[in-house]
Amino acid sequence: MTKLNFEKELNEQQIRAVTTIEGPVLIIAGAGSGKTRVITYRIAYMLEQGIPQSAILALTFTNKAAREMEERVRELTGKKLQNLTVSTFHAFGVQILRSHIDRLGYRHNFSIYDETDRTQLIKDCIRECGLSTETVDLYKIGQLFSNVKIGRYHWGDGANDEYERVYKEYQSSLKVYNAVDFDDLLVLPIQLFEEHPDVLASYRHRYRYIMVDEFQDTSLTQYHMMHLLADRNVCVVGDDDQSIYSWRGANYENILNFERDFPGLVEIKLEQNYRSTSTILEAANGVISHNTNRKDKKLWSGNGGGKPIEIFYPENESDEADFIAQSIRSIMMKEKLKYDDFGVLIRTNSMTRHIEEAFLAENIPYRVSGGTSFFQRKEIKDIISYLRVIANPDDDVNLLRIINTPRRGIGKSSIEHITTHAKQHQTSVWDAMNQLRYAKDTLFPEKGRVDVESFITLIEYFRGEMLGKRGLAKKVRALVDNIDYWSYLVTEYNKNEKAARWKFLNIEHLIQSIETWENDPDNFDPTLFPYLNRISLITRDDDNEEAGKGKVNLMTIHASKGLEFPVVFIAGAEDGLIPHARSLEEGDGNIEEERRLFY
Numbered sequence: 001m002t003k004l005n006f007e008k009e010l011n012e013q014q015i016r017a018v019t020t021i022e023g024p025v026l027i028i029a030g031a032g033s034g035k036t037r038v039i040t041y042r043i044a045y046m047l048e049q050g051i052p053q054s055a056i057l058a059l060t061f062t063n064k065a066a067r068e069m070e071e072r073v074r075e076l077t078g079k080k081l082q083n084l085t086v087s088t089f090h091a092f093g094v095q096i097l098r099s100h101i102d103r104l105g106y107r108h109n110f111s112i113y114d115e116t117d118r119t120q121l122i123k124d125c126i127r128e129c130g131l132s133t134e135t136v137d138l139y140k141i142g143q144l145f146s147n148v149k150i151g152r153y154h155w156g157d158g159a160n161d162e163y164e165r166v167y168k169e170y171q172s173s174l175k176v177y178n179a180v181d182f183d184d185l186l187v188l189p190i191q192l193f194e195e196h197p198d199v200l201a202s203y204r205h206r207y208r209y210i211m212v213d214e215f216q217d218t219s220l221t222q223y224h225m226m227h228l229l230a231d232r233n234v235c236v237v238g239d240d241d242q243s244i245y246s247w248r249g250a251n252y253e254n255i256l257n258f259e260r261d262f263p264g265l266v267e268i269k270l271e272q273n274y275r276s277t278s279t280i281l282e283a284a285n286g287v288i289s290h291n292t293n294r295k296d297k298k299l300w301s302g303n304g305g306g307k308p309i310e311i312f313y314p315e316n317e318s319d320e321a322d323f324i325a326q327s328i329r330s331i332m333m334k335e336k337l338k339y340d341d342f343g344v345l346i347r348t349n350s351m352t353r354h355i356e357e358a359f360l361a362e363n364i365p366y367r368v369s370g371g372t373s374f375f376q377r378k379e380i381k382d383i384i385s386y387l388r389v390i391a392n393p394d395d396d397v398n399l400l401r402i403i404n405t406p407r408r409g410i411g412k413s414s415i416e417h418i419t420t421h422a423k424q425h426q427t428s429v430w431d432a433m434n435q436l437r438y439a440k441d442t443l444f445p446e447k448g449r450v451d452v453e454s455f456i457t458l459i460e461y462f463r464g465e466m467l468g469k470r471g472l473a474k475k476v477r478a479l480v481d482n483i484d485y486w487s488y489l490v491t492e493y494n495k496n497e498k499a500a501r502w503k504f505l506n507i508e509h510l511i512q513s514i515e516t517w518e519n520d521p522d523n524f525d526p527t528l529f530p531y532l533n534r535i536s537l538i539t540r541d542d543d544n545e546e547a548g549k550g551k552v553n554l555m556t557i558h559a560s561k562g563l564e565f566p567v568v569f570i571a572g573a574e575d576g577l578i579p580h581a582r583s584l585e586e587g588d589g590n591i592e593e594e595r596r597l598f599y
Contacts, residue, residue: 032275038237039213056207111388111532141163144160176394190225204231216239320354337566339364359554391467400419406487417436458482476510
């Protein structure tokens with residue numbers, strides 16, 4: 001292992017943060033203060049001190065951050081890291097559940113439902129409860145169920161209690177389908193630890209050194225999981241001034257909770273900023289100093305004063321957008337920059353239209369953070385649904401998505417017959433199909449039986465081909481050919497071959513991405529279940545993270561967190577947008593979050 005050279009790479013506070021590895025440690029890492037470097041050096045230092053890889057658990061929030069962290073540790077140490085656990089909270093939850101979920105009455109081959117799957121199941125449950133789906137906001141009900149599950153809302157608190165029966169049906173259906181949703185990836189491991197102390201003890205015994213990145217973004221549920229796992233050697237890294245996700249459950253007060261729950265902790269502040277000029281830092285410090293509920297800190301920079309911050313007063317949104325587009329053109333020519341050196345930050349996605357029109361008029365290539373994720377496109381969802389059903393045939397939501405896609409003669413009446421049979425016998429649709437396949441005294445027509453038989457044979461064949469076996473990309477291509485998805489696309493798009501070809505090209509990109517994943521030398525298990533785990537987690541974040549080379553980055557301030565650009569425009573810096581009108585109505589706590597966002 002390469003000997004670590006701290007003095008050349010780290011400042012005094014960073015060295016202290018890296019080498020303090022025993023007992024609870026709170027690292028307050030200001031923006032641009034080299035936080036990632038500190039975390040990776042800290043892991044490398046622990047390995048240098050003889051701590052086994054298997055004893056270290058590092059938790060972060062995105063797949064991209066976890067990959068980068070692991071890659072940097074590998075570069076520092078020159079070691080293979082197959083026993084080191086660097087993971088998101090949700091991926092770690094999957095790891096726990098794949099090993100122990102049978103203790104909670106599930107089977108190990110459970111499916112992980114994404115937001116689309118969850119919405120469809122909620123819709124089914126509303127109907128099952130005899131209610132109408134016409135006037136309800138399924139997304140909001142999904143958010144309500146999520147808040148109930150993680151303890152942010154309790155039945156009896158208000159007007160949403162009419163959905164309690166639907167929630168119970170939803171929970172019951174998940175278990176019948178042997179499926180979990182994203183909240184379950186945190187909630188069920190906690191339940192497992194609390195109901196089965198031997199399981200918790202095994203994880204506490206293994207992971208004797210725990211680190212949590214972006215600690216200000218942890219929810220109470222994530223904090224609870226960490227608190228259960230941690231003994232004394234736990235290090236959290238965060239900055240209360242960068243807590244901007246309260247709307248999705250983040251609780252910056254977890255920093256205060258940590259001080260309460262781990263007495264005698266060592267607090268280390270990283271205040272030297274390596275990213276920005278002192279002009280920018282003075283402005284940022286001036287903004288955030290008005291917040292009252294915060295850890296006292298003041299960032300400073302050795303980068304000099306730099307250029308002054310410019311303020312432009314447009315007459316309207318179009319004037320503002322034209323100024324941004326023309327300024328980008330001018331700065332590019334003067335300073336020899338590329339399009340992707342520019343970040344245009346907005347408070348909400350609804351602000352993009354005028355800026356996009358200005359970019360189009362100036363012929364400026366750009367990308368908007370958001371849009372439809374690759375893995376949410378219909379053709380990709382169809383193929384992923386096939387893979388999920390091959391992995392877990394009891395997954396009703398995905399099975400019903402593909403049972404007649406492409407069309408194979410299992411029409412609406414046949415599907416109704418099958419689902420009615422499943423409900424009457426309290427079984428999955430897959431089991432119902434198998435029962436109807438052999439039943440002789442049934443109203444199920446012979447043609448329907450033949451079509452069902454053909455579908456079951458298809459799924460069973462690919463289960464035999466894929467489960468636990470390598471060569472996944474090749475087998476997915478065989479599956480796509482077998483179901484003749486190309487002809488289906490041509491039919492769906494009214495013989496518009498260009499549109500069909502575009503959709504089919506996306507499937508080809510999917511297969512190529514599977515092949516790349518399979519051939520990764522660090523991928524020790526390139527089979528179906530790990531792939532589906534990965535896909536389920538990818539769809540939560542990091543969408544299109546490789547896209548946008550050579551394009552201006554137009555994104556919300558939330559989406560820009562952790563990124564940096566040589567030139568940044570903040571559009572709409574006015575009352576009602578920054579701070580948002582809603583926060584002005586909701587009081588001081590929300591104003592403080594808006595201030596952190598602007599900071």
